[in-house]
Amino acid sequence: MNASSAHLAAASALLLSLTASAAALAQSEPAALVDQHHCMFCHTRDAPFLAPSFQQIAQRYRNVPDAQLVLEQKLRVGGTAHWGDMAMPLPPDRGGPLTPEDAHTLIRWVLSQ
Numbered sequence: 001m002n003a004s005s006a007h008l009a010a011a012s013a014l015l016l017s018l019t020a021s022a023a024a025l026a027q028s029e030p031a032a033l034v035d036q037h038h039c040m041f042c043h044t045r046d047a048p049f050l051a052p053s054f055q056q057i058a059q060r061y062r063n064v065p066d067a068q069l070v071l072e073q074k075l076r077v078g079g080t081a082h083w084g085d086m087a088m089p090l091p092p093d094r095g096g097p098l099t100p101e102d103a104h105t106l107i108r109w110v111l112s113q
Protein backbone atom coordinates (compact mmCIF):
# COMPACT_ATOMS: atom_id res chain seq x y z
CA MET A 1 0.00 0.00 0.00
CA ASN A 2 1.47 3.39 -0.93
CA ALA A 3 1.04 6.55 1.09
CA SER A 4 -1.98 7.90 -0.76
CA SER A 5 -3.96 4.70 -0.64
CA ALA A 6 -3.19 4.43 3.08
CA HIS A 7 -4.62 7.90 3.44
CA LEU A 8 -7.70 6.94 1.54
CA ALA A 9 -8.20 3.87 3.69
CA ALA A 10 -7.91 5.93 6.85
CA ALA A 11 -10.35 8.52 5.51
CA SER A 12 -12.93 5.95 4.57
CA ALA A 13 -12.63 4.22 7.93
CA LEU A 14 -13.29 7.56 9.57
CA LEU A 15 -16.27 8.23 7.32
CA LEU A 16 -17.71 4.82 8.07
CA SER A 17 -17.53 5.32 11.79
CA LEU A 18 -19.10 8.79 11.51
CA THR A 19 -21.94 7.45 9.40
CA ALA A 20 -22.49 4.58 11.79
CA SER A 21 -22.75 6.81 14.84
CA ALA A 22 -25.10 9.27 13.12
CA ALA A 23 -27.36 6.40 12.13
CA ALA A 24 -27.37 5.03 15.64
CA LEU A 25 -28.80 8.31 16.92
CA ALA A 26 -31.91 8.23 14.79
CA GLN A 27 -34.07 5.19 14.19
CA SER A 28 -31.65 3.29 12.01
CA GLU A 29 -32.33 3.58 8.32
CA PRO A 30 -33.55 0.40 6.61
CA ALA A 31 -31.10 1.19 3.81
CA ALA A 32 -31.60 -1.93 1.73
CA LEU A 33 -35.37 -1.43 1.63
CA VAL A 34 -35.05 2.26 0.93
CA ASP A 35 -32.72 1.48 -1.99
CA GLN A 36 -34.77 -1.33 -3.34
CA HIS A 37 -37.93 0.80 -3.42
CA HIS A 38 -36.20 3.97 -4.60
CA CYS A 39 -37.70 6.11 -1.84
CA MET A 40 -34.91 8.65 -2.20
CA PHE A 41 -35.63 9.03 -5.89
CA CYS A 42 -38.45 11.41 -4.91
CA HIS A 43 -38.00 12.08 -1.21
CA THR A 44 -35.15 13.49 0.81
CA ARG A 45 -34.80 13.51 4.53
CA ASP A 46 -35.10 17.25 5.05
CA ALA A 47 -35.87 19.17 1.86
CA PRO A 48 -39.04 18.95 -0.22
CA PHE A 49 -38.12 17.76 -3.69
CA LEU A 50 -40.48 15.84 -5.98
CA ALA A 51 -42.30 14.83 -2.83
CA PRO A 52 -42.61 16.10 0.75
CA SER A 53 -39.47 15.47 2.82
CA PHE A 54 -39.55 12.69 5.40
CA GLN A 55 -39.19 15.30 8.12
CA GLN A 56 -42.28 17.16 6.87
CA ILE A 57 -44.19 13.91 6.80
CA ALA A 58 -43.10 12.99 10.33
CA GLN A 59 -44.08 16.49 11.50
CA ARG A 60 -47.49 16.36 9.89
CA TYR A 61 -48.38 13.04 11.49
CA ARG A 62 -46.70 13.58 14.87
CA ASN A 63 -50.03 13.86 16.69
CA VAL A 64 -52.09 11.55 14.54
CA PRO A 65 -52.62 8.37 16.56
CA ASP A 66 -53.21 5.88 13.72
CA ALA A 67 -50.73 7.44 11.27
CA GLN A 68 -48.48 4.37 11.33
CA LEU A 69 -51.26 2.07 10.09
CA VAL A 70 -52.78 4.53 7.66
CA LEU A 71 -49.43 5.26 6.02
CA GLU A 72 -48.40 1.60 5.83
CA GLN A 73 -51.64 0.93 4.02
CA LYS A 74 -51.12 3.90 1.74
CA LEU A 75 -47.58 2.84 0.92
CA ARG A 76 -48.82 -0.59 -0.16
CA VAL A 77 -52.15 0.07 -1.89
CA GLY A 78 -52.02 3.78 -2.65
CA GLY A 79 -54.51 6.53 -2.02
CA THR A 80 -55.37 10.01 -3.15
CA ALA A 81 -52.82 12.80 -3.19
CA HIS A 82 -53.15 15.32 -0.41
CA TRP A 83 -49.80 17.10 -0.32
CA GLY A 84 -49.79 18.26 -3.89
CA ASP A 85 -51.52 16.86 -6.90
CA MET A 86 -49.26 13.93 -7.55
CA ALA A 87 -50.07 10.72 -5.70
CA MET A 88 -47.21 8.36 -4.84
CA PRO A 89 -46.76 5.62 -7.44
CA LEU A 90 -47.67 2.09 -6.32
CA PRO A 91 -45.04 -0.50 -5.33
CA PRO A 92 -44.90 -2.22 -8.76
CA ASP A 93 -43.81 1.11 -10.23
CA ARG A 94 -41.32 1.74 -7.46
CA GLY A 95 -39.25 -1.42 -7.35
CA GLY A 96 -41.50 -4.39 -6.66
CA PRO A 97 -44.02 -5.80 -4.19
CA LEU A 98 -43.86 -4.47 -0.66
CA THR A 99 -44.72 -6.82 2.19
CA PRO A 100 -46.69 -5.56 5.22
CA GLU A 101 -43.55 -6.08 7.35
CA ASP A 102 -41.43 -3.98 5.02
CA ALA A 103 -44.08 -1.25 4.89
CA HIS A 104 -44.13 -1.28 8.69
CA THR A 105 -40.34 -0.91 8.89
CA LEU A 106 -40.26 1.91 6.33
CA ILE A 107 -43.05 3.93 7.91
CA ARG A 108 -41.58 3.54 11.39
CA TRP A 109 -38.37 4.97 10.04
CA VAL A 110 -40.09 7.84 8.17
CA LEU A 111 -42.13 8.80 11.23
CA SER A 112 -38.99 8.84 13.38
CA GLN A 113 -37.35 11.59 11.28
Ligand code: HEC
Nearest residue numbers: 037038039041042051071080081082083084086087088106
Ligand atom coordinates in the same frame (compact mmCIF):
# COMPACT_ATOMS: atom_id res chain seq x y z
C1 HEC B 1 -41.85 8.43 -7.79
C2 HEC B 1 -41.75 9.30 -6.63
C3 HEC B 1 -41.88 8.65 -5.25
C4 HEC B 1 -41.23 7.55 -4.74
C5 HEC B 1 -40.25 6.64 -5.45
C6 HEC B 1 -41.66 7.43 -3.36
N1 HEC B 1 -42.53 8.43 -3.04
FE1 HEC B 1 -43.40 8.73 -1.22
N2 HEC B 1 -44.48 10.26 -2.01
C7 HEC B 1 -44.37 10.76 -3.30
C8 HEC B 1 -45.32 11.85 -3.48
C9 HEC B 1 -45.52 12.67 -4.75
C10 HEC B 1 -45.99 11.99 -2.25
C11 HEC B 1 -47.13 12.95 -1.90
C12 HEC B 1 -48.42 12.23 -2.17
C13 HEC B 1 -49.62 12.94 -1.66
O1 HEC B 1 -49.81 14.11 -1.98
O2 HEC B 1 -50.36 12.28 -0.92
C14 HEC B 1 -45.46 10.98 -1.34
C15 HEC B 1 -45.88 10.79 -0.04
C16 HEC B 1 -45.32 9.90 0.87
C17 HEC B 1 -45.76 9.72 2.23
C18 HEC B 1 -46.88 10.50 2.92
C19 HEC B 1 -48.22 9.95 2.45
C20 HEC B 1 -49.37 10.72 3.02
O3 HEC B 1 -50.49 10.25 2.83
O4 HEC B 1 -49.18 11.75 3.67
C21 HEC B 1 -44.96 8.75 2.78
C22 HEC B 1 -45.02 8.19 4.20
C23 HEC B 1 -44.05 8.31 1.74
N3 HEC B 1 -44.29 9.02 0.59
C24 HEC B 1 -43.08 7.34 1.92
C25 HEC B 1 -42.33 6.80 0.87
C26 HEC B 1 -41.45 5.66 1.03
C27 HEC B 1 -41.17 4.95 2.36
C28 HEC B 1 -40.96 5.38 -0.19
C29 HEC B 1 -40.07 4.21 -0.60
C30 HEC B 1 -40.71 2.91 -0.32
C31 HEC B 1 -41.51 6.37 -1.12
N4 HEC B 1 -42.34 7.21 -0.43
C32 HEC B 1 -41.21 6.42 -2.50
C33 HEC B 1 -43.50 10.30 -4.28
C34 HEC B 1 -42.70 9.19 -4.17
